[in-house]
Amino acid sequence: MSEGGASRRGFFRDLASAVGSAREVLAPDAPPPEPPPPPPDFGGLADAEIERYARQLVLPEWGTAAQLALSEANVLVVGAGALAAPVASYLVGAGVGRLGILDPDVVELSNLHRQTLHFTPDLGVPKAESAAAKLRFLNPDVVIEPYQVRLEEENAGALIEGQDVVVDCSDSFATRYAVNAACCAARVRLVEAGVLGLQGMVMSIKPGRTACYRCAFPVAPADAPSCADAGVLGPAAGVIGSLQALEAMKLVTGVAPAVADGFLQVDLASAGFLRVHAARREDCPDCGKL
Numbered sequence: 001m002s003e004g005g006a007s008r009r010g011f012f013r014d015l016a017s018a019v020g021s022a023r024e025v026l027a028p029d030a031p032p033p034e035p036p037p038p039p040p041d042f043g044g045l046a047d048a049e050i051e052r053y054a055r056q057l058v059l060p061e062w063g064t065a066a067q068l069a070l071s072e073a074n075v076l077v078v079g080a081g082a083l084a085a086p087v088a089s090y091l092v093g094a095g096v097g098r099l100g101i102l103d104p105d106v107v108e109l110s111n112l113h114r115q116t117l118h119f120t121p122d123l124g125v126p127k128a129e130s131a132a133a134k135l136r137f138l139n140p141d142v143v144i145e146p147y148q149v150r151l152e153e154e155n156a157g158a159l160i161e162g163q164d165v166v167v168d169c170s171d172s173f174a175t176r177y178a179v180n181a182a183c184c185a186a187r188v189r190l191v192e193a194g195v196l197g198l199q200g201m202v203m204s205i206k207p208g209r210t211a212c213y214r215c216a217f218p219v220a221p222a223d224a225p226s227c228a229d230a231g232v233l234g235p236a237a238g239v240i241g242s243l244q245a246l247e248a249m250k251l252v253t254g255v256a257p258a259v260a261d262g263f264l265q266v267d268l269a270s271a272g273f274l275r276v277h278a279a280r281r282e283d284c285p286d287c288g289k290l
């Protein structure tokens, strides 16, 4: 047993003992106190894992079952930019089993204000490799697989095959629709998102069970500006990416209901969060036949 694991278990024993002693001091004439609760059962986890994940393991909503479910999950992050930074950092930090991250581009100076997995010495390095290097430092127990490739209709099915959850952190509607179609065809759960300026949205999709991205947005807006044209603030991408990471953890573990059959519309200028309903469409080309 590692020193950390021993001290953690010892901490829970000492805490239970201290509670019992305090009751005796404060109420000497009271009936005998209830026996202290047993220490939490972290069966199936190594001592180093108990220490690393201690702050989420003690959450009643999380616990050992969710931790083990996450440790067996394969997650693919599409894109290694502003949304992917919190998504990949939180999933790897929390102990996902395997994380694939794909991006065709290299790190540019204009990325660094918001893409927090890339640093100035990474300029010119493939983004997937740059992100993977930081993520391996963060948690060497997670298998990190970088791919310098662009997800397109032609390769989407092969890239998504075998994934438990896909998190789309791309910045184009063409990629979003390709990811959505491939995830629907393979019945792989998906977290979609987008951010621009101080606005964003997040949506979880369980193909065949809840509305898909194309059900909610049948066609791309004709004149949608890009981040390069319209701009984006780093913290706005951080908020949306963090929400995406949380949705992925919900889909993997079931600890809380995901934002499905609709999306969460976020306006960070007014600090407004609006849940927008979207129903499945029978004529949806991506999920209508599922």
Ligand SMILES: [Zn+2]
Pocket (backbone or CB within 6 Å): 211, 212, 213, 214, 215, 216, 280, 281, 284, 285, 286, 287, 288
């Ligand atoms: Zn659909």
